[in-house]
Amino acid sequence: MPEPTPPTGRWPGGARCAVVVSVDFDAELPLLAASPEMARRAKTLSVGRYGATRGVDRLLREFADLNVRTTWCVPGRQAEIRPDLVRRIAEAGHEIANHGHGHEDFDHLDLPAQRAVVERASAALAEVTGVPPKGFRVPTGEWDPGLPGVLAGLGFTWTSSLHGDDLPYFHPAAAGGRLVEIPVHHELADHPYFFFNLDPAFPAGQSRIASYQQVLGNWTTEFDAYRRFGLAYVLRLQPEVTGTPGRIRLVRELLEHVRGHDDVWLATAGEVADWWTGTQPDNRPDHPAEVFARHAGSAGGTR
Template structure:
């Protein structure tokens, strides 16, 4: 539930542009209620990742999500760009987001997703220190796993959290995001194409027993034809034998109960003498 924060963090001056701001506010104002209706019709619970700034701006909407029994999870404070952010600043932003969700909805989230799925190698440690159960920002598996917080393989991981992987393939942003000069690919795909692509992924992942994590922005997927496509996808999900449709928190609790060994994701290091040309 990015709302305006996703655009303001790219270009703060867009705050003075009423029309792009209204494109973003469609999410909480129209998209979220419509998506809540779809979830209710199918008796399904979902996870809503909410930036703290959005929670402060739309407290009633965030409370309606929590009151309907859905999971409210952490998605930064201002949808800030975390690339290269130092640990202290990132920790402060995490704490601001925690405070906002507590103030608005009385929620202490167990899950985190980084803005634009951009984790720093120090981020898992900051999450673990704050008692988070899981993160959902990495892309290196079809299955949830236990992620070692310390990336030094020889040390033996003592601290860990659950990682629930995502993929760009399963994000509505690539299909629908269009705000000239601000965000998106400049292409608006048909909901029929998105539905076909996601259904193929769903069926293939179901055959593998994998974890299908779809990411939908309410200001995009909340539009009528897209919401209908989302409902068709949900119907297909519900028809697949043995498929568990649930929140990421429940997936994380299940994964934690398996007592898996923690995986390390060591940071690549440039080999000595390596030559590279910086991007201009």
């Protein structure tokens, strides 16, 4: 069967597809956000802190060796407690995006509170890196329907939080701002395959340390399909999950596979958003985001 040809000009330089490597640098913050009593559980916290202790450096070494610029989604609190590490990530040429402040659950925050979290995190990250972040990834939970408009008003150009497409699109709620969504998918994240803790059990009632080769097979199969159809492949890593001595090899082998194709655009999320904004028309009226926006508006905009 002949290869399908993506629309001309979708990606720069005649590339067939875009690849974004993103890293969520959370460490222990999700555990502390889930329950204050976690502050007394050193063993549990050490599962997350491993990312800051070892995982970040392993990822940075691989990215430098392969000459890959990436996007790091960083809670503002990391810039407060680990400023040197966050600064080193930025100085290595990687993009820093806003990932909340303390990895808050947005389900429990109204729109003013969500805005306050975003602003606090941006201030903390800019204090360390010298550059206000232009991208946002929701830490956990659902954002208020009004948040895309708030983000656009605050100068953000992209988010990478939702799952409803495999190409970028514009947020209808961000009127005039052309805020780009760069979708993510669970099968392209390391956390669902590998994250595991015994006490408290996570995930509850089951083990989850997948076969390394099967995970690599999943990631490369998805990449081959994204390239075939001309889509935007977004890998989502966490230093405490993939930054182990064995799993870091999966990252390298995947990126070597990607690098083996000369028609792939490896870019940061910000670069993808800038390209999409500058070259692509508004969403079609039948795009799911537009349909949902019309439905939400008729329902009163509740979440």
